[in-house]
Amino acid sequence: MKTTIKLFVVALAALSLFAMKPNRKRVIFFGDSITQAGVQGNGYINLLKKQVDTNKFELIGAGIGGNKVYDLYLRLEEDVLAKKPDLVFIYVGINDVWHKLGARTGTDYPKYIKFYQALIDKIRANGSKLVLCTPSVIGEKKANANELDGELDKYAEGIRELAAKNNIPLCDLRKAFTAYEEKNNAQDLEKGVLTSDKVHLNEKGNQFVAEQMVSFIK
Template sequence: MKTLLKPIALFSAFAMILLLSAMNLKPKKIIFFGDSITQAGVKPGGYVDLIKKALDSSKYEVIGAGIGGNKVYDLYLRMEDDVLNKKPDVVVIYIGVNDVWHKQSSRTGTDYDKFIRFYEALIKKIRANGAKVVLCTPAVIGEKKNNANEMDADLDKYSGAIRDIAAKNNLPLCDLRTIFKTYNAENNIEDKEKGILTSDGVHLNAKGNQTLADNLLPLVQ
């Protein structure tokens, strides 16, 4: 009987090793959840594409889930299909530009209090699904310096809310608002409205995509 138990024990141990190895081989799934900036980010040279290329494809699966025009409540409404059902390990939330911008451009933006409630609800559901959450502040709507862009005050206010949410929930934060403002202060010599880190004052050019990728990469690994 003892001679029979020994091979069974060895087989069980071997099976456990194989199981653990298989679990370790499963790539870490990262979803970038946002608006048109993220939608464009999956294209060659976009920030999602740059991060994907910087990571080992055998260890990471990178998915872009951006839709143009989206605001925070759009993310909440499509979260089940585009995020939760995919069982990600990490979700990067990059939203807020349209919530501010569309208040002025089409009267369909998101009031500050509603923005916070939807944002916190997003985080709660994603974390309950077992994923790590990384937050990003909205970068710019116009690249002029010294708060000369029309919507700078609102962007600062909404970015401040995201910083507070990150601190309250002990979440990693990519503070793009501060990063982009600092870069423009130092490099936008002619005080241009666009063309420094963006192509049109909002959407990222090559330098903007690289800047975002460089700052996000350490937070998603």
């Protein structure tokens, strides 16, 4: 009888501890190589982990190099929906524009918007909240001097419209990056300010993206 009581007390204590342990909110960052690098070294996701309470938040990177919006759609179920996230950051669009050069495998604007809306619909139906991120830069020169600035601005504006239409918070990286370049790129460099190669983030770029995103988590 005493053994049974002891076992009951131990089990009750274990259940109490489990009940007291806070349920962590799961946040997934869904994107391309910029997001893939976000969980490496001082990548922006790793930096965010240092800025939020990891007892309350679990941050997960779901980025794959070269991905475009339809690649995200194809792997949405396995990489996002199955994990039941509380919040999803969608950060995609650089390759959809950038890959129009060279191999010419970019994504036409109407198709981009259609797939993006489909992502929104499926993630919301899964019970998750969203933050939409505009694509940052393909070249860091100021005053629309980069070859793809016009296209990138068009796609960024499309995301702004989707955010407004669907009443979703917007992390406007495109606007933040261009404003930063205007103030801090005195030599009008095409890379080396926030990126290492005109696209992928350097250490300062990762810090900058983390700064833009942290308030949406907290």
